Amino acid sequence: MLSLLGVLFCLGCDVRPVATAMPADVELVLAVDVSRSMDADEFALQRAGxxxxxxxxDFINAVRAGRNGRIAIAYFEWAGTVRRESLVPWQVIDSPESAQAFAAALAGRPFGGYTGTSISGALDFGNGLFDDNSVDGLRRVIDVSGDGPNNIGLPVTGARDRAVAAGIIVNGLPIIIRPSPTFSELDRYYAECVIGGEGSFMLPIRSVDEFATAIRRKLILEVSGATPPAIVIPAAGEPVDCLKGERDRRFFSDPYFPELDR
Structure with a gap:
């Protein structure tokens, strides 16, 4: 009786349905390094990849083969800071047309090199992007590429751990085309200091001609949820120093990094 009275009294109420997030197989953030340690040709190859x-x-087929047949994807570039003008906001991909639209938006973004390498800043920014979409993914993934260790901002392991604690998988694409003379084992660094979460993996790029195939292979693995290839890490050597990039930067450069604001 009380329920009926409640209904009668609320006949004039503005009752709105609760919005339901769109189900998707994965929410994927692509976080791409544009630090000046890469040259213009490598920038172009990475973006084109x-x-x-x-x-x-093959990527579109992998998307459509999922349980929901759709993913949500966002993209941004970073160096010492996140380049917010590079952000391609969340878009659902569920067809060749929607994939083409996202690719066209990405291709049209201006690009250039910037100072510094803050993987931690990229991970924290990517973590925050998941709060700003209307998609409910079975998995949440940040795919971070880079050609050097974190050297600015908070320690990278803390940012990784914050992402993993939020239920996000962090995968890596270390670019080892021209290894740093002070940090040559970037694949080990990514494996021990950057990636995290159940099923996380990294896929190194060791030559210019690997860009397109490696990026495609990695994205297909991420959207399909397939078991990634085994990560082969050199067994010899001391554990990786996850703060080595910060120590090297402060030894060679002004620790306040005013150039990042330019």
Whole structure:
């Protein structure tokens, strides 16, 4: 009786349905390094690799083969700080047309090199992006690429751990085309200091001609949820120093990094 009275009294109420998030197989953030340790040709190859991978039929087929047949994807570039003008905001991909639209938006972004390498800043920014979409993914993934260790901002392990605690998988794409003379084992660094979460993996790029195929292979693994390849890490040597990049930067440069604001 009380329930009926409640209904009668509320006949004039503005009752709105509760919004339901769209189900998807994965929410994927692509966080791409544009620090000046890479040259203009490598910038162009990296950007083209992502554009080609998202347009590729194998990637689109992997998306459509999922339980929901759709993913949500966002993209941004970073160096010592996140380059907010590079952000391509969340878009659902569920067809060749939607994949092409995202790839076209990405291809149209201006790009350039910037100072510093803050993987931690990229991970924290990527972590925050998951609060700003209307998608409910079965998995949440940050795919971070880079060609050097974290050397600015908070320690990278803390940012990784914050992402993992939020239920996010962090995967890595270490670029080892021109290894740093002070830090040559970037694959080990990514394996021990950057990636995290159940099923996380990293896929190194060791030559220029690997860009397109490696990026496509990695994105297909991420959207399909397939078991990633085994990570082969050199057994010899001391454990990786996850703060070595910060120590090297402060030894060679002004620790206040005023150039990042330029």
């Amino acid at each position: 992502y554009v080609e991978a998202i347009r590729h039929p």
